[in-house]
Amino acid sequence: MAASGEPLTSTEYIQHHLTNLQVCSTEHGLQWGHHCSEAGFWVLNADSLFWSISLGVFFLWLFRRVGKKATTGVPGKLQCFVEMLVEFVDGSVRDTFHGKNKLIAPLALTIFVWVFLMNLMDLIPVDLIPYAAQVSGVPYQKIVSTTDLNLTFALALGVFALMLFYSVKVKGPIGFLKELTLHPFNSSNVFIQALFVPVNFLLESITLLAKPVSLGLRLFGNMYAGELIFILIAILYSAGAVLGTLGGVLQIGWAIFHILVITLQAFIFMVLTIVYLSMAHEDH
Template sequence: MANSGGGSAEYITHHLTDWCAGCAADHQPGGLVDFGAFTLDLIVVGLICAALVALLALFVRKHLTIEDPSGIQMAVEAGVEYVSDQVGQVFHKRNDFVGAMALTIFLWVSLMNLTDLIPVDLVPGVLGGIGQVFGAENVYFRIVPTAALDTPFAMALVVFAVMIYYQIRANGPGGYIKRFLTHPYGKWGAPANVITTLIDDVSKPVSLALRLFGNMFAGELIFALLAMLTLSALSPPSAMVAVWAPLHFIGGFVWSVFHLLIVFLQAFIFAVLAIVYLGMAQQTEH
């Protein structure tokens, strides 16, 4: 963990820096898109959350019962029923793939978002101590995958790819291309049609990713700012720590309760919008 004595800017920068393989000396990718950089912390935490979702599914499946369902089973069944209703309202035919995809998105994003409730200095502090044992001067590790652009955009691009597949399946390759040339201004407005349709399509994954990223990044930043209430009184140590430490605890608790709503709300919005976008994509163009 970065030394708080380096100032608030250094502290915040440290918490917003990824454990990155293939990054430059400043631990930053070469640009907004850098295929040679891998944010290992986001990958590790994302895989752990994915494994927990898989274990939950296996647990519910193993203990599935009609006579005496557990609370977890009833919660999962309620989620499956709600998602099935949403898919049924959008799709003309039964579509188990989209329903399973949306429920998986909700559970996975919820778990990744919940990591924001882990004390902001806990994981970086533990890993920093381990790193010092092995001679590492600075250890960077961001615990919230959805608070970085990588994870939300990766999920949004998967939804976008499935959306294109449904558009081609519904209209055929020729119909898919024709949509760019004739919609929405008719065949005489082909240049404007291409631009308008591209903006319409690309805005869906972009808005999907930025909405999740923006909310979770703001939450992560606020937790770091709250932590600085106490750290500011410890560098150098002063009697004000008796004031700032309780304020840190109270502020952190209040924000955690409020942020818990954001955690599940953003996961819900991402899953529902994925259903809506895929439902729109399977409509036949006339």
């Protein structure tokens, strides 16, 4: 429903569900919703922050609880599931990461579970929480944090910062600089090598920067498209009994298929993180 109480058109319905609850500070004080449209750069997507932080805290609480109550005998279903998950991630790290770093396995587990939980919110009916929020006076509520480009890029930039840190730590500042300037074109002739340095630096810089960009865009694009399909199917409910029934069938079918998508996207984000950090640990 619109603020005036009139039903939303299909376009307005889609725009409403794809709009974040933004919070900003203006000359009139703390504002939210459409008041932040001209607030500039310092605008917070409050719903993305709330749901991502809440799910992260839930992940930490759940795994800590399982860890404290773990038994050496026959494990319960939850402990068995967590152990299988930890073994799966540990196996992926062993197969992909060729350096020595105790941070990588916990980081990979955190990324996989956290991204999966944020993606999993896409299976909640699209109108359930936004409608409850609107009744409570909150105009927008976008609960799938990974459909927010700001959040997926924040995750990718975190991985990128670790890549740079370990590249400098393992290879040294000079070694990292050589990697950027002496590859892929090299020569034993010093003069020819000097000519290739700017070309190598340009190519390697583009390759380096493309990693976090592709990492963030891939997760955002897939999850945004999936959420949009759920919203488009939901529109059928207002188009009569026949199309409404068809919409229900399509919703269930897409949700079942989307289970594979949300799991695969979390896995891909985890594996690429491991691969990029493995490359950062390689010292030629």
